[in-house]
Amino acid sequence: MTTLVVHESMFGNTRAIAEAIAADLPGHVEVVDVTDAPTPLPAHVDLLVVGGPTHAFSMSRAGTRRDAVGQGAAHEHEVRGIREWLGGLPRTPHVAVAAFDTRVTKVRRLPGSAARAAGKVIARRGLGRVVAVESFYVEDVSGPLLEGEVERARAWARSLVPAAHPR
Numbered sequence: 684m685t686t687l688v689v690h691e692s693m694f695g696n697t698r699a700i701a702e703a704i705a706a707d708l709p710g711h712v713e714v715v716d717v718t719d720a721p722t723p724l725p726a727h728v729d730l731l732v733v734g735g736p737t738h739a740f741s742m743s744r745a746g747t748r749r750d751a752v753g754q755g756a757a758h759e760h761e762v763r764g765i766r767e768w769l770g771g772l773p774r775t776p777h778v779a780v781a782a783f784d785t786r787v788t789k790v791r792r793l794p795g796s797a798a799r800a801a802g803k804v805i806a807r808r809g810l811g812r813v814v815a816v817e818s819f820y821v822e823d824v825s826g827p828l829l830e831g832e833v834e835r836a837r838a839w840a841r842s843l844v845p846a847a848h849p850r
């Protein structure tokens with residue numbers, strides 16, 4: 684099984700979740716920042732795990748990433764988000780895809796989720812079969828992750844394996 688984990692992260696929290704997910708997946712696992720993510724998806728990828736921060740109830744946009752830089756994030760993360768990367772991918776309907784995001788715990792009752800938005804785009808554009816969508820929580824805009832979220836991400840990664848296997 685070959686997995687590609689693509690993460691977008693302004694303050695490092697989504698990247699930390701992506702690395703935890705990658706550490707608990709079997710087989711060959713590659714982890715890349717969305718800035719370096721390949722287009723098209725390499726043919727040998729069985730499972731794509733894609734994650735980003737929830738910005739304004741959805742996936743980030745150029746403007747929300749600019750806002751994050753204004754709040755202290757590194758400028759290099761402003762260039763591209765998972766919305767733009769997914770938007771440039773050709774159809775790969777056979778690939779299993781799991782989407783995750785990070786969100787602020789205080790507003791967890793609000794419906795907006797980058798992972799859910801990504802899942803909709805993936806399904807609509809034939810970029811894969813969505814096998815899981817999940818949110819992980821941070822205390823505030825720049826983090827940190829809530830206690831236990833890294834362990835929850837590891838368990839989530841293990842739960843993806845059966846869904847990712849059959850082709």
Ligand SMILES: Cc1cc2nc3c(=O)[nH]c(=O)nc-3n(C[C@H](O)[C@H](O)[C@H](O)COP(=O)(O)O)c2cc1C
Binds near residue numbers: 747
């Ligand atoms: C411009 C902007 C908009 C945001 N909008 C939301 C939101 O709608 N809902 C939410 O839960 N968190 C929101 N957040 C908080 C982000 O989800 C949080 O910064 C992110 O999870 C941190 O992950 P990162 O370190 O990987 O960037 C927003 C943050 C920024 C900078």
